[in-house]
Amino acid sequence: MTSDSDDALSWDGDEGSARGEPVRKKPARTHSGSAAAAPSERPADDPTLPEGWNAVGRGSADVGRLRNEDEDEDERPPLSTGMLLTLGVVGGVYLLYSIGWVVGGMRLKPLANLIVADAMYMPWFVLAVAAPALWFLAVWVLTRARAGWIRVALLLLGVVLLVPWPFVTVGVIGS
Template identity: 30%
Template sequence: MTSNRDNDALSWGGDDDPTLTPGSVEPQLVEGWSIPHSTEQVENTHAAVTEPDAEEPRTSDAAAPDFAGSAALVFMGILAGVYLLYTIGWFIGAGRIVTPASTDPVATFMFSLGTWLAVAAPIVWFATSFWLTNDRPRLRLTWLLIGVVVLAPLPLLLGGNA
């Protein structure tokens, strides 16, 4: 008791295309490619591709987790958090610094610029060291640890006008 309209939801436009029926059209290959025609040829091709040299021991990368990579990732996350806290610390410390009373607009501008560059320094250091040492993880770690020492927010840590 279903009408043709009820079956419309179960069909797709172009279902009656003759090229969609199995075996109706030969597959077309890219020039230089071929399909093996016998199962023996398929097995030989598969064996040649998948069999490693007998000298190499088989190790499963999926079975052995990379703890060094995981530890490095966690340590990089901790360092990113430290740099974020340094940025917040510099922001708070810059807000506590008393601006010198100067009538020179250039000196006032330079003091303000230096203060905001100090706030941005941890983010810039982290991003630059991360970007420039993309393929050298030890060098990246070294530069990030140097930045942790050099960029400590002294105005916040020492208090007042440090």
Template identity: 40%
Template sequence: MSSDPEDDALSWEGDDALDARRTSPRPQKQHDIASPVDKQADAMAPASIDAQVVASDVDVSATDATDEDDAYQGTGTAALVGLGILGGIYLLYTVGWFLGGAGMQAKAMFMLPAPLYLASLWIAILAPGLWFASALVLTRGAKTWVRFTALIVGALLLVPWPFVVAGGGAAL
């Protein structure tokens, strides 16, 4: 522990152990560890087999490096902010479909029976949330631009027109 209070403020209890684990060499892979029997067999094997073994070891290590590069990096900050904004838009669409549909209910009863109108109203109310959830689930492994394309297409298709056109559906 250092005696300087400024150094104490910049450290956390246990930092030394964490740094030691980070700097320690990585354990060898199973194919890198050779037993005495393997060493004896390698000494008696012809040179062509040694070349094949070395080539196969190089291929394995090359594929290991590419697997680490292809690992999921996580969602960036900008993507999370964009998802939050689009989620808010979909939430507003849900409220808009509820208010617009409720405002149109008295006028729509002339064309549709009440059970059909209520069923279509609930489908319209649930559609934005279902689109948002399904777009997130179905594009989980896809690139970020594919996810945002699906969400933007949904935002364009699911505009609550009764609320937008008639200010809550009262004029329709």
């Protein structure tokens, strides 16, 4: 298969132009002879726009972009690379904590059956396994409008509080 490096720099319809010069097409004429209005020059009450939408005109930062009037103007910027990395690492730690609670809880079950019945042990076992995921979800939802350091601090607090102690004690030493 052969490839020409200039093929990547051209579009269909560029055949008539010299290389490096864009082809400029003339605007289509309507029956009245005037040029068709560009999308950025449509009036706000243009019947072709969906209800609640306005065309953004010249001089605006959003030239040519249609926007909804109901759109939230205070959209949060995307998460930074450091925050995404922190969330991934802490999320992985929480996943390992859930696995640790399963392994440690299953090893602790015979000893716990001497003290409590299965009907009492199982709900708390399930809650202990789900606690890291619930903590992560709660911190994610409740700190959406807060500073990033608050989210990280609460996630790290969960790393300290949710350590799977049955796995750490029984899992390391043995049963």
